[in-house]
Amino acid sequence: MDTRQLEYVVAIADERSFTRAAERVFAAQSTVSAGIRGLERELGAPLFERDAHGVRLTDVGEAVVAEARATLQSVERMRELADRQGPLRGTVRVGIFTNLTTIDLPGVMGEFHRRHPEVDLRLGPSPSGSTGLVEDVRQGRLDIAFHGLPDPVSDLLTHPLADSPYVVVLPEAHPLARKRSVSLADLADETWVDARSGFGNRVTLDRALAARGLTRRVPTELSDLGEIPRFVAAGLGVAALPELTVIPAPGAVVRALREPVAWRLSAIARRRPGRAAEAMLALLEERISGL
Incomplete structure (x- = not known):
């Protein structure tokens, strides 16, 4: 078992497609499929069910994906600890609202890129709004998300913005x-x-x-x-x-x-965000707070 296989598992779980997962992790679909077959053999249980309707997680797969997300997050934190003095690297996944035209989101992201050019950005909305964005952060599919629900999210960091x-x-x-x-x-x-x-x-x-x-x-x-x-x-x-x-x-x-x-518009993140996510939260507060 290696971290690349865990990346494949998480990507397939999120995309519900081997093809889209392969594109996401920049690998051939045959490589992703082989990696999953090897992991299933090692674990002794199928992780996905495949049929004409797509790809679904098995019960074992649901449990494995949760552990895979946690493991990948721990690996990322270890890399950051070893590179604490260097420039920020990696990827920040941000859940956004597409209708906030009074907020110059492209300008904010452009400023982030100028400050941290080695960090890749992945931005997108959720079809179920704040409820879906909260769950995506909670499950590790996003690092940060905008949030507009009236109730606090006790298990996540919340940064009020406006x-x-x-x-x-x-x-x-x-x-x-x-x-x-x-x-x-x-x-x-x-x-x-x-x-x-x-x-x-x-x-x-x-x-x-x-x-x-x-x-x-x-x-x-x-x-x-x-x-x-x-x-x-x-x-x-x-x-x-x-x-x-x-x-x-x-x-x-x-x-x-x-x-x-x-x-209230807020930004939410996991309790232990990485360095790049922390930098993004700080910039959102700097540029948006008080609007």
């Missing part, structure tokens, strides 16, 4: 668009456009509505917050979003929300 009030997004012809501010009660009987369940902004808003004894109907759900104003403009409903996440759209207007509902 607080954003909610605003209301309405079709410009909507009767409420003539008002300077709108209450949640005004909107309760409307049809809504919102993020899918699990997104931090929706969890926060649902709690604010429930605290006031209000319910709503959300017939249109999206996995990209930035698109919500465009769907509102098309007449599919109303929305309430953190101001930081609103991308203006022709045909939609933004109004103040009368109730003081706020959304």
Whole structure:
């Protein structure tokens, strides 16, 4: 057993595909397959089930992947300890929100690259929003992620970055668009456009509505917050979003929300982040905190 085989196991578990896993670890698919077969022989149990629907972990595979992630993280920490005085190297995997246009994320990452040119960056969102990003950090699939859930994540490091009030997004012809501010009660009987369940902004808003004894109907759900104003403009409903996440759209207007509902943007990481991850967290706080 060697660390390369463990990298193969983790990559296949994440990608659910031998082909994509091979691309991720820069190896031939035959090499990855041979490495997994050798590891399965050594362990005496299959790690993956393969069928027409793709690749799935067996029960043994689920347990092995968890240990493989922990082992690879320990190996990375040992390398960092041996190279404490040298430049930062390695890879930082960051879970992002694609709709935070008020934050110059390319600029932040460009600054990180200038400071640490030997660190590779891997950035991407989660289709289940903050809930998925938290789980990806917890399972070691990500080193750092943005986080917008209202509850603290006790088993991870949390770095608060910014607080954003909610605003209301309405079709410009909507009767409420003539008002300077709108209450949640005004909107309760409307049809809504919102993020899918699990997104931090929706969890926060649902709690604010429930605290006031209000319910709503959300017939249109999206996995990209930035698109919500465009769907509102098309007449599919109303929305309430953190101001930081609103991308203006022709045909939609933004109004103040009368109730003081706020959304907190944070960065989360494992309890023992590597040097490169620590540097990324520090830069995010430097460039984003207080927005």
